[in-house]
Structure formats: C-alpha cells, structure tokens
Amino acid sequence: MSETSTDPGTDLRDRAAALDAADELAKLRERFTLPDGVVYLDGNSLGALPAGVAATTADVVARQWGELLIRSWEESGWWTAPERIGDKIAPLVGAAPGQVVVGDSTSVNLFKALVGGARLAAPGRTKLLVDSATFPTDGYIARSAARLAGLTVVPVDPSRAAEAMDADTAVVLLNHVDYRSGRLHDLPALTAAARAAGAVVVWDLCHSAGALPVGLDEHGVDLAVGCTYKYLNGGPGAPAYLYIAARHQDAFDSPLPGWNGHADPFAMTPDYEAARGATRGRVGTPDILSMLALESALDAWDGVAVEAVRAKSLALTDFFLACVAAYVPQGLVESVTPAEHEHRGSQVSLRCENAREVMGELIARGVIGDFRAPDVLRFGFTPLYVGFADAERAARTLGHIFG
Ligand SMILES: Cc1ncc(COP(=O)(O)O)c(C=O)c1O
Numbered sequence: 001m002s003e004t005s006t007d008p009g010t011d012l013r014d015r016a017a018a019l020d021a022a023d024e025l026a027k028l029r030e031r032f033t034l035p036d037g038v039v040y041l042d043g044n045s046l047g048a049l050p051a052g053v054a055a056t057t058a059d060v061v062a063r064q065w066g067e068l069l070i071r072s073w074e075e076s077g078w079w080t081a082p083e084r085i086g087d088k089i090a091p092l093v094g095a096a097p098g099q100v101v102v103g104d105s106t107s108v109n110l111f112k113a114l115v116g117g118a119r120l121a122a123p124g125r126t127k128l129l130v131d132s133a134t135f136p137t138d139g140y141i142a143r144s145a146a147r148l149a150g151l152t153v154v155p156v157d158p159s160r161a162a163e164a165m166d167a168d169t170a171v172v173l174l175n176h177v178d179y180r181s182g183r184l185h186d187l188p189a190l191t192a193a194a195r196a197a198g199a200v201v202v203w204d205l206c207h208s209a210g211a212l213p214v215g216l217d218e219h220g221v222d223l224a225v226g227c228t229y230k231y232l233n234g235g236p237g238a239p240a241y242l243y244i245a246a247r248h249q250d251a252f253d254s255p256l257p258g259w260n261g262h263a264d265p266f267a268m269t270p271d272y273e274a275a276r277g278a279t280r281g282r283v284g285t286p287d288i289l290s291m292l293a294l295e296s297a298l299d300a301w302d303g304v305a306v307e308a309v310r311a312k313s314l315a316l317t318d319f320f321l322a323c324v325a326a327y328v329p330q331g332l333v334e335s336v337t338p339a340e341h342e343h344r345g346s347q348v349s350l351r352c353e354n355a356r357e358v359m360g361e362l363i364a365r366g367v368i369g370d371f372r373a374p375d376v377l378r379f380g381f382t383p384l385y386v387g388f389a390d391a392e393r394a395a396r397t398l399g400h401i402f403g
Contacts, residue, residue, distance in 0.1 A: 044380025047233030118149035177345030234294035327399030
C-alpha cells in the first residue's frame with residue numbers, strides 16, 4: 001500500500017495503471033477485437049478474435065472459394081497450408097522449420113503421436129506412462145493407443161514420472177501445463193529422463209504454446225501435439241498440430257495413413273508410401289476455412305518474442321494473486337496454482353465453495369473466466385491482450401462477490 005493511501009483498492013488501481021503504462025506489449029491489444037467492458041480471462045480455453053481474421057475469412061470464402069473455385073488448391077496455397085502454417089507455429093514452440101504440421105484435432109494428433117511413438121520405441125518395451133492428472137482426452141486416447149500397440153497404460157504423477165521411467169517404458173505422455181491447476185511441468189528434465197530411459201516422449205502443449213517458451217528442439221523432445229484455439233487464438237475448433245522431431249521423421253509410421261500424407265497423393269496408387277518430413281503426419285483433406293483463419297490469427301505474433309510474453313504472463317499472474325489477497329477476505333479462496341514461477345503456467349486457479357455460482361456471478365459482472373468441476377475457478381492470462389487493470393478489476397469483482 002502507498003504511504004498516502006489507506007484504501008488497498010486505490011493503491012492497486014494506481015499500481016495497475018503504472019504497470020500498464022510501462023508494459024511494452026500493451027499495444028498488442030489493438031491486434032484483437034474484444035468487446036468493451038469485458039475482462040477476458042478465458043484465453044486458456046478460447047483465445048480472443050484477432051483483428052484481421054474476419055476480413056481474411058471473408059476473402060477465403062468469397063474470392064478463394066467463390067471465384068477461384070478448385071484452382072485455389074494451387075493458386076491460394078490451400079494444399080500446402082498444413083506445412084506452411086506449421087512453420088508459422090514452429091518458432092512459438094522452439095522448433096526449426098519442417099517439423100510441425102497442422103490439421104485435425106488435438107485428440108487425433110495424440111492418437112497419431114502415441115501409436116507412432118510406440119512404433120518408434122525399441123521392441124519389447126511394454127509400458128505407456130501417462131500423466132495421471134491429464135486432460136481426459138489424453139487418457140482416453142492413450143488407453144486405446146496402448147491396446148492397439150500392445151502396451152499397458154501406467155498412470156504417473158508428473159512429479160514422480162522420472163523415477164517411473166525404466167527399460168520397460170516405451171512411451172511417456174505428459175502435459176506441459178496442467179489444465180486444472182495451471183502447474184507447469186519440467187519439460188527439459190522430464191524429456192532428458194525419458195531419453196535416458198530410452199523411451200519416446202510425447203508432450204501435450206495445449207496450455208503452454210503461446211504462453212511460455214517450450215524449446216522442443218533445444219530439449220530434444222520426440223513428439224508433441226497442441227491445440228491452436230487457446231493462446232494461439234486460432235478460433236473455435238481451429239485445427240491442432242503435430243510436431244515430429246526431424247530425427248524421427250523417416251521412421252515415423254502414422255497409424256492414420258491417409259492420402260494427404262502420401263508421398264505422391266495424386267498418383268492414386270493402391271499402396272501407401274509415406275511422404276517425407278512432417279507431411280506424413282497429415283491424414284485427409286485439410287479444413288481450409290478454419291486453417292486459413294488460424295493462419296491469419298497467427299499474424300498477431302508478428303515481431304513478438306515468446307520470452308517477453310512469458311515475462312508479462314508471470315507479472316500478470318503475480319499481480320492478480322496479490323490483488324486477490326488484498327480484495328478477497330482471507331480463507332475464502334485458495335490458490336491451487338503454484339506460487340513459484342518455475343512451476344506456474346499462464347493461469348491462476350482458485351478453489352472456493354460454490355465455484356460454479358461464483359463464476360456465473362463474475363461473468364454476469366463482465367469478468368469472464370471459467371469453472372472446472374468440482375470447485376475450481378480458472379483465470380487464464382493471455383499477455384497479448386490482457387492488461388494489469390484487467391487483473392485488478394477481476395480480483396476486485398471477486399472480492400465484491402464474497403463481500
Ligand atoms: C491439455 C488438453 N489436451 C487436449 C485437449 C483436447 O483437444 P481437442 O478437443 O482439440 O481434441 C484439450 C482441450 O481443451 C486440452 O486442454
């Protein structure tokens with residue numbers, strides 16, 4: 001609190017204004033279309049609308065499809081969009097070009113990565129280790145992939161995963177940031193442990209890509225998947241991506257060998273011959289409308305360093321936690337997001353009683369976060385368009401609800 005003020009609200013509002021004024025990323029908010037009067041803290045579920053997407057999408061529909069018709073597969077670059085957009089995502093996850101391919105949902109890419117990963121693993125290994133707190137779809141897909149590949153699923157707490165990896169471990173599936181708690185797992189150390197055990201590691205980047213540096217190449221990750229509708233702002237149902245490290249591409253054997261992943265799709269041969277590179281991760285005809293909306297959305301990243309985004313994300317979540325501590329009477333909410341920066345993603349999860357109703361009330365008052373059963377309020381901080389005044393208002397509104 002400042003020396004002259006006795007009202008924590010005045011003090012925190014002043015601090016928010018000063019932090020926003022000093023924020024070099026603040027001007028990026030202009031790259032998004034956000035409704036007036038709303039504090040949007042749900043970008044960890046559905047990112048906001050980047051400003052250019054509506055016009056791009058209108059052009060794709062009216063001109064590329066409406067006028068150029070089938071010529072657009074060549075002339076508008078539709079056919080090569082999965083690799084081209086993959087290369088646009090690559091720097092955001094620390095990958096050199098040629099290793100990321102866009103298409104399908106995260107769930108489908110998980111299936112490709114897990115079965116493909118099992119086929120890369122040394123023969124005779126029997127276990128598929130899965131983050132025990134994982135987002136449900138990862139667990140469902142892992143169990144089916146394990147059945148197909150003849151592996152046994154072993155749930156592991158990521159904090160103990162390194163100890164659980166042994167000579168029987170074929171594949172390890174981990175979430176970089178836990179969707180419920182916002183806990184950031186140690187990708188470099190866990191990847192190194194998997195490699196030391198001779199296992200193939202698959203990372204789910206849904207809650208980290210676009211929020212913090214990932215370093216896929218630097219840390220020697222084998223395979224990774226992620227969605228694009230959260231921190232990458234690709235839009236509802238935007239296609240996901242698959243990363244296949246260059247060193248694995250020649251051996252990567254997709255369990256979904258559709259014609260788009262064929263070395264010569266228009267030869268229309270009865271036999272499958274996988275394309276070179278990440279292209280072999282493709283399956284069928286790409287969903288061009290969503291994909292080109294995503295391509296336009298990624299322009300919001302022009303000239304933006306992920307490291308700067310991470311620094312702002314941590315400052316935002318620190319400030320939000322400080323505001324919650326000041327505004328919400330003690331004992332009514334408990335943060336389940338780690339306080340230590342090295343363990344925190346870009347969201348704050350608060351546990352409280354009647355969380356569903358509390359979130360409903362927050363949304364009614366213009367602060368949009370979300371609720372995860374049974375008792376968690378989630379607040380996602382997307383540094384490209386969220387400011388410190390937003391964090392202060394969200395916490396103050398929460399305080400009013402409890403007050
Ligand atoms: C960590 C994680 N993995 C997977 C998914 C599911 O992705 P999709 O619906 O694209 O299959 C989500 C969705 O929110 C997620 O948060």
